[in-house]
Each structure stands twice: as C-alpha cells, then as structure tokens.
Amino acid sequence: MPAPVPKPRTLYDKIWDDHIVHQDGEGPALIYIDRHLVHEVTSPQAFEGLRAAGRPVRRTDCTLATVDHNIPTTVRKNFTSASSFIEEPDSRAQVVALEDNVKEFGVTYFGMSDRRQGIVHIIGPEQGFTLPGITCVCGDSHTSTHGAFGSLAFGIGTSEVEHVLATQTLLQKKAKNMRITVDGQLLEGVTSKDVVLHIIGIIGTAGGTGCVVEYAGSVFRGFSMEARMSVCNMSIEAGARAGMVAPDDVTFEYLRGRPLVPKGEAWDKAVAYWRSLKSDDDAKFDIEVNIRAEDIVPTVTWGTSPQDVAPITGVVPNPANYTDSVKRSSVERSLKYMALVPGTRIEDIVIDKVFIGSCTNSRIEDLRSAAKVVLAAGPDAKVAPNVKYAMVVPGSGIIKQHAEAEGLDVIFKRAGFDWREAGCSMCLGMNPDQLSPGERCASTSNRNFEGRQGAGGRTHLLSPAMAAAAAISGKLTDVRKYLGVDMNQPSSLKVVKADEFLTDPVLPSPEPASTAASTAAAIIDLPPAETPSGAEKFTVLKGIAAPLNIENVDTDMIIPKQFLKTLKRTGLANALFYTLRKDPYTNEDTDFVLNREPYTKAKILVVTGKNFGCGSSREHAPWSLSDFGIRSVIAPSFGDIFRNNALQNGMLPVVLPEADCRTLAEDAAAGLELEVDLERQEIRRTNENPAIPFEADPFRRHCLLNGLDDIALTLQKESAIEEFEQRRSAVWPWLDGFGYQGKKIPVAQAKARKLEW
Template sequence: MPAPVKPPRTLYDKIWDDHVVEEKKDGLALIYIDRHLVHEVTSPQAFEGLRTASRQVRRPDCTLATVDHNVPTSSRKNFSNVEAFIDEPDSRAQCVALEENVKEFGLTYFGMTDKRQGIVHIIGPEQGFTLPGITCVCGDSHTSTHGAFGSLAFGIGTSEVEHVLATQTLLQKKSKNMRITVDGELIEGVTSKDVVLHIIGVIGTAGGTGAVIEYAGSVIRSLSMEARMSICNMSIEAGARAGMIAPDEITFAYLRNRPLSPKGETWDRAVTYWQTLKTDPDAKFDIEVNIPASDIIPTVTWGTSPQDVAPITGVVPDPSTIEDPVKRASVTRSLNYMGLTPNTPMQDIKIDKVFIGSCMNSRIEDLRSAVKIVLAAGPEAKVTPGILAMIVPGSGLIKKQAETEGLDVVFKRAGFDWREAGCSMCLGMNPDQLSPGERCASTSNRNFEGRQGAGGRTHLVSPAMAAAAAMTGKLTDVRKFLGATAEANIAAGPKLKLTSAFDFMDDPVLPSPDPIQSTTPSTGGTNLPPSEAPSSVEKFIVLKGITAPLHIENVDTDMIIPKQFLKTLKRTGLSNALFYNFRFDPTTGAKTDFVLNREPYTQAKILVCTGKNFGCGSSREHAPWSLNDFGIRCVIAPSFADIFRNNSMQNGMLPVAVPQEDCMVLAQDAEAGLELEVDLEKQEIRRPNGMPSISFTIDPFRRHCLLNGLDDIALTLQDVDSIEVFEHRRSELWPWLDGFGYKAGKIPVAAKRAPKKMDW
C-alpha cells in the first residue's frame, strides 16, 4: 500500500513533528531539544538542581555557554580573572558560578578572555551552532532570534533550563500557527527594526500570544540574515512563543563554512533536508496578518511597551481620546513615567544617551548602518555635546571585524564610546545604565519602566536612527541624513575596508564527543503520570485567602521584579523585590501606597489583575519566584504571556485566565477586603457571601501535576527509553546535529559527574 499522504503543513508543523519524542494526552508532547544556549543569569539554580539530584548534563555536545548579561563592557586590557575584573559582588558571583559549573559538567564555554565571547544570541548563529530545522532554547526570551534560520527557537525559565540539561527534552503544548506577511517595497530609510516595531504596533504585545509566527512576503525574503534575526528577535515582544523565517539560499550562504556548520557530504545532505523546510502551499494558519510595506516609515517608541510606537513624523498620543479605562490608565502612566506631554512632535524630544548594541542590533551590518549616518553628517560632525553615545558590539569577533574595517575609528572620531562585547545597557545588569530621568535612543528590544536603569526612559529605534539622534541631540528622522549631500560626505570620508566574518573564524573543531548516556532506569512512559512520582514541587489543591487587586495592562516581568534582583544564585529571598519600583520610592526608598504595601493586602495569597497580558516580557523565572516568596500562589488575569504561565506552573503556582469582566468583578471583591477561594480540583473561584462562583479551565495534564505536586524532570526520566530511541533515529537522519567539540578557547574539563572523561 502507498504511504498515507500527509496534509499540508506549515514550517512550524514540520519542525514540531520532527521533534516529538512522545505524544501525551491533552495536546502535550515531549519534544527533543537540539541546541541549548546557557548564560550566567538563568542557569545557577538549574545547575544546583542537577547537583542536588545527582544528575548529569545529558548532551554536553549540544550545549554552549557564555557570559553576557553581567559582564562590564569597559576595556579588558588589564583583565586577569573574573574575580578581579567584575566589581559588583552579585554580578561577579554569577559569572564565577557559571565558570565553575561548566568545568564540573563538561560544557563548552566562551569566557571573557575568549575572542568568541559575546551575547548568547549573537554567538550561536555566528558559530553555526544555530542551524535550520532545529529546536533551540535558552533561559532568555529573545531566543526567538534563532528562528530566522528556519528553526523553532524559544525562551525558557530556569526550571526548564534544568529540564533540558538533564533530559535534552521539554514538555510542551503545540502553539497556534500565525503568519505575518509583509509585501511591497520599503521606502528609503526603513530597516528591519522599523518593520518589526511597526508590526508590534499593529498587532500589539499580546497579538501573537499562544502562537508561533512565521514571517513571510517579499520584504522578508529580501532581507539579509542579520536583518531577519532582528525581525525574529522581537517576536516575544509581540507575545508569540517564537518567530520563524523559512530557510533559503541567503540562509545557506550565511551558514556555509561556519565553525559548527556541517562540512563536505554532510553539508550537502543537510541542505537537501533544509530545502524541505517551508510551508506547503495549501497549509492553513490560525491567524493571518497582511501588512503593506508602504505603510512603514522610520519608527520610534514613545511609551513603556514595545507596542507604544509612532512614526518619527508623528506625535505623542493623547490618552484623553482613549475610551477603554484600563488602556487609558496605562497610557497615562506611561506618559507620566516618560515625562512626555500629549501631542508633542516626536522629533522635538531631546535625548541624553544613545545605545547601539544588544542581541537585537549589535551585528556588523548594524554597526555599518550607524557609521553610514555618522559619515553622512559630514567630516567635522560630532556627537551632540552633553550626550553619551555608546557602541557595544555583540561579540568579540564582531568587534574585531569592525576594527579591521575601520568602523571604530569613525565612531571614536565623532565622539562615540567604543566598548567590549556584552548585553550592556539593554537591561543594565552591568555598570552600563541610565540614571533616573535620563532619556535614551536605544537599539535594544524593550522599553519597559526601569529596563535600562531605575527611572530611565527608553525610546526604541534602529541603529541608523540612533546614530542620527546622537548627531542631532534629539529623536530625528534618519532620512534627513540621506540624499545627494549625504552621499557626497560619505564619498569624501575615510575609505572603509569591507571584510567577511569568515576572516575572523580560525578556531578548529573536533568531531563530536560521545554523548553522556543517562543512568536513570526507565519505568516506561504513561499518559498520566503516577501521583507518587518524586518531586519537591508544592501541591496546589485549594487556596483561600486575601486577594490583592491590580489595574494595569501588560504587567511585564521588569515590573514584577526589576533586573537588579536577578543577580541571585537562589530561588528564594525575593519577596521584597516583588513590584519593587511600585512599592518603594526610587529617591527615598520609603514605602509607597501601592496595594501590596497596604493592609490587608500585605498578606495576599491571590492577585487579580484586570489588565490583559500579565507576565509579558522576559523568560526570567524570578518573576514567579518573587510572587511565591511574597505568599501569592495564584494570579487571576484575562490573559497571560506564555512563558510566565509555564514558569508559574513549574513552581506549583496557578495562573488562572478568566474573561476581563470576571476579573473586574473579582477585583471589586478584593477591594472590599473579601477573601476568595480558588479550587483547582473543581476548577472554580468561589466568592464570599453566597455570590456566584466563576469557572475556569486548566490543561488536564498540568492540573494533574499541580494537584499532585509533580516534578517535570522526574516524570520525563521515566521515559528515558523513548528519548534514547529518538536520539538513535536523530543521529541516523540528521548526523550534523550531534555536535562538535572546540579545540581551543575552552575551560579545561574536569568532568566530576561524567561517566568518562571527554577529550576536547
């Protein structure tokens, strides 16, 4: 009999199907993870969990680690070691912990003396660690960047980081399919950053919730790989689980001869497979969005959410024209924080700092784009006096390439500060920060309150727009630096040397080491796990207590816990950090009148939020940890960001989504000081005084795990036979995914827990 014909599938469908280890009930599946990137902020608790449970890293060959979030970007000429170089104790502790962990567990690591060190989402593609058709995860929400290669790439929380290290798999529910098509021709001055900001402005920060976005259309196909990475990077800002672009000849040309790309006949075999990774003509999408390229002009944000965008020729919005009271309150709060007056022209907004960097815009093409504007301003043009303008390359290799091309000379001559590789001012976990009230034109991906420093104000722009702002001292239409005069200035300027990234990649690789085999005995897979499976997760059955009301839309993870509290090696001790910028005056440190500072809400066990999209932003698990530490084990809201919902349930907490009108009713109960009772078994919220209860639904598998306090890792290790069968098939079909070892630039392995020593 002929094989059954498969129905038309999307790119996401194909990659998902290729990675299912085992189907569970209720739409949940155990999927295999091909590539795992690790950094210092979201990994310490994961490694500690492995250590406590005497577990190994299952696939060291598929894991790559670096330091990026905490590291200073000042000169490293006098660098001797991490302990001496990093002044901040908490930052130093996280970096030292990662060095110790990669030594103990035998992982490839790019440290601060390695020229390949850089932002985790820069070095993956740069090295060819990122490939089409793979699943790729990292404890960082902007892992969506890697989807530009036609991979399924998404951010995960620390508990899931531990899960991947231990099992090389994740329990996931398949997302919806969403396609955003951008057709037409972009006008002069519009870049990929403007395209994605415009997209988010159209669909909102919750527009992609529950979906994986495939970007398509003539505009997307015409973009370089670096520009495609910028598009996919901000998928999480649109609420999506991931963003993807089908691989093509542009993708293959970028990857050919990268250090970790397949070589020879294996390359040919890989390309043959990669060419199948495209959506079938008749495949159906759950959501379709079409955007004309002609609608997009250079774009800038005005508020504290990536959806708060305006054309550079536009004005600051007026909240009095907004009917929805929650949305109107959010816009008013944003404008108050940003220090902006409604109807102010965007080009009248003066700035204090410029930041060109981050995993969004720190690649060589971004730096070239900014240099072009600096040269176009004229041979004597300088950064506006009083403005600090920083250039932070995304990796040591990009820095070296830019210096070879002479870009650094142009920047420094104009008054820009040329830095070392790192995340830098994107989130300000290192010394690169805004002071309270300072305004920044930033090429990063988030403009949340306090994101770049407590009280700092962020406007998201493209690298070219950032450079223009540096030269004029205010937000500026980059098109003013284009045209005949600009071309003449560029032609009269220094002749820059154009180089190739491959000129700077001379590190040899060795064949893949043997993967570490699990020593955990298999007990066979079951669709519903036994309730006595070993676990440290607290059960959630019925929760009754004081409920705190919150009337804010798009409560992001930076609101829930500011970045200065991410510098911890533990999962506890974060109760005081919860909503810190709301609960404490930034100047005096005194307690405010915020709801969680008022009685009886200081004893709240439940939080009800009337605004949509609770927990948007980062994949940091610190957000649910801080809620849990405070005593809040249940959050009720109209909708949740996917990563926050997953992270909550990993910690025995219950996110309950009910219609907004029900949230309003429950908030009224809370404001009256009444207790609510959340019953997970019956899936209902019971109100006091005989008032009608409100029903909700939770995935049956997750409900079962919460009711019994089950640990995902322990459950998965019951299916180790299925994982081994999958790995054997994977090696036969896609041998290029079994990983490589680096010959140089790696911390020597002292594999204390490995069954045998690996020779790198």
C-alpha cells in the same frame, strides 16, 4: 488504493512533528531539543538542581555556554580572571558560578578571555551552532532570534533549563500558527527594526500570544540574515512564542564555512533537507496579518511598551482619544513615567544618552548602518553636547574585531562615541551600563519597560541608524535628513568578509568532573509517575486577594533586573514589584497596593488588564510572587513563558474574561477573601456571590494536584528518548557533535592548551 494525500503543513508544523519524542493523546508533547544555549543569570539554580539529584548534562555536545548579561563592557586589557575583574559582588558570583558549573559538567564555554564570547543570541548563529530545522532553547526570551534560520527557537525558565540539561527534551503544548506577510518596497531609511516595531504597533504586545509566527513576503525574503534575526528577536515583544523565516539561499550562504556547520558531503545532505523547510502552498494558518511595506516609515517608541510606537514624523498620543478605560489608564501611566506631553512632536524629544547594541542590533550590519549615518553627517560630526554619553557595544568579540578591521571603531570614536567590549550592556542594565533616574535614552535594544535600562530611566526604541542620528542631533531625528541614499543598499564603507574572523580551531572539551557513571543510579531509581516528587501541591487556596488594574504587566515590572543576581530561588519577596513599591528618587514606600493592609498578606493577585507576565523568561518573576505569598494570579491573559514558569513552581495562573476579572477585583478592593479551588475548577466568593468557573489544562492540573515533577516524569521515557536519538543521528547526523559529520567534537578555547578553566 492510492496513498492518502498528506495534509499541507506549515514550517512550524514540520519542525514540531520532526521533534516529537512521545505524546499521550491531547496532552503536552515531549519534544527533543537540538541546541541549548546557557548563560550566567538563568542557569545557577538549574545546575544546582542537577547536582542535588546527581544528574549529568545529557548532551554536552549540544550545549554551549557564555557570559553576557552581568559582565562589564569596559576594556579587558588587564583581564586575568572574572573573579578579579568584575567588581560588583553578585555579578561576580554568577559568572564564577557558571565557570565552576561548566567545568564540573563538561559544557563548552566561551569565557571573558575568549574572543568568541558575546551575547548568547549573537554567538549561536555566528559559530554555526544555530542551524535550520532545529529546536533551540535558552533561558532568555529573545531566543526567538534563532528562528531567522528556519528553526523553532524559544525562551524558557530556569526549571526548564534544568529539564533540558537533564533530559535534552521539554514538555510542550503546540502553539497556533500565525503568518505575518509584508510585501512591497520599503521606503528610504526604513530598516528591519522599523518593520518589526511597526508590526508590534499594529498587533500589540499580546497579538502573537499562543502563536509561533512565520514571517513571509518579499520584504523578509529580501532581508539579510542580520535583518531577519532582528525581526525574529522581537517576536517575543509581540507576545509570540517564537518567530521564524523559512531558510533559503541567503541562509545557506550565511552559514557556509562557519565553524560548527557540517562540511563536505554532510553539508550537501543538510542543505537538501533544509530546502524542504518551508510552508506548503495550501498550509492553513490560524491567524494571518498582511502589511504593505510602503506604509512603514522610520519608527520609534514613545511609551513604556514596545507597542507604544509612532512614526518619527508623528506626535505623542493623547489618552483622551482612547475609549477603553484600561488602555487609557495605561497611556496616562506611560506618559507620566516618560515625562511627555500629548501632542509633542516626536522629533522635539531631547535625549540624554544613546545606546547602540543588544541581541537585537549589535551585529556587523547594524554597526555599519550606524557608522554610515555618522559619516553622512559630515567629517566634523560629533555627538551633540546635550548627549551625556553615547556608546557602541558589539555583540561579540568577533564582531568587535571585524568592525575594527573595517575601521568602524575609528568612525565612532572620532565622533565621540564610546567603543566597548561585547556584552548585553545597557539593554537591561544588570551590569554597570545603566541610566540614572529621569535620563532619556535612544536605544537599539528590544524593551522600553519602566526601569528596564535603570531605575527611573526612559527608553525610546529605534534602529541603529536612527540612534546614530539622535546622537549627532541630540534629539529623536528622522534619519532621512542625513541620508540621500537607500539605507538598504550595500554600504560604501570598507567591507571585510566575516569568515576571516572565524578561524579558531576546534578542540575537544574536557571531560566533566562528575562522570555519568556516578549518576546513573539516580536516573534509574526514579520514583514512578504517580508518586509525588517533592514539588509543592496546589489544591485549594483561600486568602486575601490584591487588585491590580494594569495591562501588559511585564516581568521587569514584577521583578527588576538588579534582583536577578542571585544563586537561589528564594529570598525575593522584597523584590516583587520593587519599582512600584519604592519611589526611584527617594526609595521611600509608595501607595502601591502591596504596601497597604491587608494586601501585604495577599495570597492571590487579581489583574484586570491583559497580558500579565509578558516580556522576559526570568523565572524570578514567579519566585518573587511565591516568596511574597502569592500562589495564584487571575488575569484575562498571560505571557506564554510566565504561565509555564508559574506552573513549574506550583503556582496557578487562572485565565478569566475581563468582566469576571473586574468583578473579582472589586471583591479584592473591598478586602474580601477569595478561594481558588483547582480540583473543582472554580473561584468561590464571599457574601453568597456565585462561584466563577475556570478552565485548566488537564495535564498541568494533574501535576499541580499531585505535586509531580516534570524531570522525574520525563526520565521515565528514557527508552523513547534513546530511540529518538538513534533516529536523529541516522537522519540528521550533522546535529551530533555540533555538526562535524557525526563526530562529537565540542568547541573549546582556541589557543588550546590554556582552557578558560
């Protein structure tokens, strides 16, 4: 009898199947994580959890840490230590905490005195830590960046960060397959940032919810790795769990020779495997989107969501043209916040500041693109007088040195731009680089949420070339006016090869201060699965419900970035919806629903708009809701990461049809209590109104009802994890020890004997 023909699989299917450690029936799969990136904002509570449970980091050779979100990007000439250099107390505390944690647990760390320090999603690919075919996670939603290499990469919350540190695995439910194909020839001046903004404008910020997106077609095949990373980076802004591009010769040439990739025979074996990582010809996708490249022009956002896009040649939309009441209300809200009038030409919008940087657009190719526009504007080109400040922030110390070797810093500084050190900078403004209330910024970052770059600040997303054009002209400007050449052609600037800046030797990391031997007993003596582990149970919740008639409620709206500078999971009640509860100009209380009685005592939040909790992976969002007293959110749909984070914290996100959400919101507006019963899976109303049933994932329902802890459950699969690791080492030896042919040689600070700690 002939062997059965294997079922055609997508790229996502293949990587998923290769990483399943264990799965029971239709429940979530326990998948192995090959690469874990760590930074200072989402890790303190995770390390504290390990410390409290007496658990080590399972795979220090597969973990890499750096600082990026909080750190100043000012000159580090006089830098001696983070504790003396960082002025803001809470930022300093998080950075110092990470330094202490990596020392205690033996994790490789690129600190502020290491030129390899940079934005976490820049340094992973730069060092070759990111490889095709891997699973890669980080406590940051833009981990989707790494999918450009043909890897499954996604953001996680702090509880899941702890889970990966302890077990090197995650419990995950498989997503749907979605393919976005862009074929044809891009127009002059159109870059990868324009392409991904155009895509988000078409499918919306919830268009990819529940999906892993594969980008296909001639446009993506023709993109450089930097361009592919920019597209995959913003997959999360379309609601997707992850974005991917199948690896090819472009991928392999980018990786060849980088410090952490396999060498010699191992390289040849790795490339042979990587070439198999593509969707089969007959593979089925749940959702298909096809776009003509010729339809894309230089694009910019006008509102407070990445889906609020317009061609640079377009105008600000009119809310009256939207038939859906929730959508119309959203557009009205955005225009009010952005201080824009319907019908205004996009090119007439005057700006106050320009930011070129972020994990989306701070690579060498991005900086070259912006410098090219400055040169095209003429030898005497200067930042426009009305632009108060224009800054360029390289994504890593290596990119900074690379750009300086090419003279890009001179081009920028001569025109009046500020040339900074590596960091996240004004992308989210957790550091000193922020907008003031009312200031308008042309930004190459990834989010334009309310207050994202500073309370009351207004953000327009665009490409590095468009940002440079805006800086010179003083307003949003069609970059094609400065260029008579194709922006996608090789730069005429001096070009230096990247490998000249990747020469630091590889040295072993120090042994962790707390050894695995001292924590072995804690791992062996875990409670059985059916024994509650201390997580808070959720059975029946009865109380006041607060109505919220907003769609795309993002995590920046739920809790602004200034409240992420905490080492604890508690004390965040006052931070919940802070920018809606406080006027950014006067700091006085507004009329927002949670400021009014009886909703100050709300236990349930009823949302009528779709996509609640979109945006960041910050677990601080459910922490703040829970701290306020809200343990259940009812909405038509949720951002994937928020839903996971809520469940990790004993909270219940309930998905209902929009009509039912509106009905419950009316009850809430009348001050009526609701009762959410997880055991019976129904929401009970007062006044003899019929109960509304809801669906719940059986596994998560079981965990909530019994207060079960994911890490304790997972560590009972220790033998399965060990078996998987043995198979992994045999089949993909380059994944052990950062890919040095199976040798466990983590990276440490180059100039050796003086480690960061």
